[in-house]
Amino acid sequence: MDLISLTGITGFGHHGVFAHEKRNGQTFIVDVQLEVDLAAVASSDDLADTVDYGHLANAVHAEIGGPPLDTIEALAGRIANTCLADQRVTGVRVTVHKPQAPVEVPVTDVSVTVSRSR
Numbered sequence: 001m002d003l004i005s006l007t008g009i010t011g012f013g014h015h016g017v018f019a020h021e022k023r024n025g026q027t028f029i030v031d032v033q034l035e036v037d038l039a040a041v042a043s044s045d046d047l048a049d050t051v052d053y054g055h056l057a058n059a060v061h062a063e064i065g066g067p068p069l070d071t072i073e074a075l076a077g078r079i080a081n082t083c084l085a086d087q088r089v090t091g092v093r094v095t096v097h098k099p100q101a102p103v104e105v106p107v108t109d110v111s112v113t114v115s116r117s118r
Contacts, residue, residue, distance in 0.1 A: 001090065002038035004050075007031045009057055011064030015075055018102060026100045028064050028075070032056070034083060035091035035117070051086055072096040076114040084116060091117035 009032065014025040034051060041050035063079045076096045083092040093115045101110035 001035045004034040004036055004038075004053055005032070006053055006057055006060070009060045009064070011061045013064045013066070013075070014068040015070070015072060015098075016068075016102070017070045021102065022068050026098070028072070029097040029099065030060050030064060030076075030079060031095040031097075032060060032079070032083060033093040034089050036088050037090070051088055056083065056086075072098050072110075072112045073114070076112050077116075080114050080116040084118065091115070 009030040011028055011030075012025055013028050014022045015028065016022060016026070034056075036051055038050060041047075059082050060079055063075065063082055066078070069075050069078070076094045079096070080092050080094045083089055083094070093113060095111050095113040097109050097111040099109050101107065103110065
């Protein structure tokens with residue numbers, strides 16, 4: 001299977017279990033890897049034969065800024081479902097990074113990765 005990867009989609013959202021996270025929001029970073037058969041577009045060189053990753057980046061960005069969720073696990077699942085809405089996508093791996101996660105010890109990042117397939 002072929003892959004399309006988008007790395008570092010950055011947006012602002014109000015996700016988290018604490019009231020201050022929902023109120024103040026924070027930056028989230030998302031990496032997406034799509035499993036797609038790219039044979040048709042490799043032959044045709046026609047955007048209609050592949051997933052438009054510009055459109056997908058906008059959709060992921062919209063999910064980051066969408067209705068607040070308590071967990072980044074739920075956000076990752078919601079983004080995975082958005083990716084799978086395109087029937088050409090047979091599988092997806094989504095990593096949501098929460099670099100300003102409110103934990104008691106210093107960390108450079110907290111992330112969750114989900115994988116989904118048809």
